[in-house]
């Protein structure tokens with residue numbers, strides 16, 4: 001088994017951040033803010049955040065803010081709660097939350113809560129437990145959770161819990177590892193993890209490990225490096241990481257590296273992208289791989305950044 005090609009991955013991320021005119025960035029233009037979060041958090045986990053010009057990035061982030069207070073995926077696009085969280089997270093990485101008009105941003109997020117406690121993603125109204133997580137995580141970082149009805153938000157999440165112990169995107173929706181991360185992390189942040197049946201959910205989650213050592217997101221599906229984040233962070237939050245083979249998962253992630261040009265793919269021999277590069281490195285962080293900083297499983301930010309936000313360290 002090879003080792004983590006950290007330097008190669010840093011070079012790959014820096015190249016993607018700079019490219020503005022190729023095919024990949026044209027396709028991803030509208031979600032550049034997410035790309036920035038994935039890439040920059042990976043750099044930070046590898047101890048290389050200082051390789052980018054933070055002022056240039058912060059200036060661009062502020063240009064993505066809409067008059068409603070929400071952030072768009074890129075300059076001139078429509079605001080969405082997803083990009084708003086990414087903007088908050090990137091500013092947190094740079095210790096620059098102070099550039100935000102906190103009242104304006106938190107009012108935008110809080111305004112997306114519905115009567116039943118759920119959250120919409122934007123003015124078009126799609127409801128999903130992803131947006132519950134995003135609202136709770138973002139408002140918690142901004143220390144504005146008091147702007148929403150937390151009890152109703154938690155009750156809505158609980159209404160999306162299934163008999164297999166997992167969670168779906170809306171009540172009755174099939175359990176999926178991505179939604180489980182969102183619901184468990186939102187419950188962790190709001191101090192409501194006692195609503196989770198840890199043994200039942202832990203059993204469902206550890207069954208996601210397949211022969212190759214990789215994790216899938218639902219029964220009968222192919223393994224994919226991004227579930228090293230969605231599944232493993234959930235197992236970490238409910239103290240059941242020891243129910244999977246760490247060694248086999250490390251091997252699977254390392255096998256998905258492009259050791260020549262950098263980057264990590266969803267599964268061995270596929271094309272790399274910045275999304276899977278982040279989730280591979282973040283997964284290795286949860287597996288305590290040497291040379292990778294610790295990541296917080298609920299906030300999806302380096303632990304030192306979370307400590308700085310809440311304990312001023």
Ligand code: GRG
Nearest residue numbers: 130134178179182217218221222224226230300
């Ligand atoms: C800050 C980490 C962080 C997240 C922000 C966007 C978001 C909140 C959470 C997304 C959670 C989610 C639903 C992840 C799943 C993404 C994914 C790989 C979906 C693919 O699902 P399928 O069913 O593919 O198309 P499978 O793997 O089942 O074949």
Ligand code: ZN
Nearest residue numbers: 224225226266
């Ligand atoms: Zn994936």
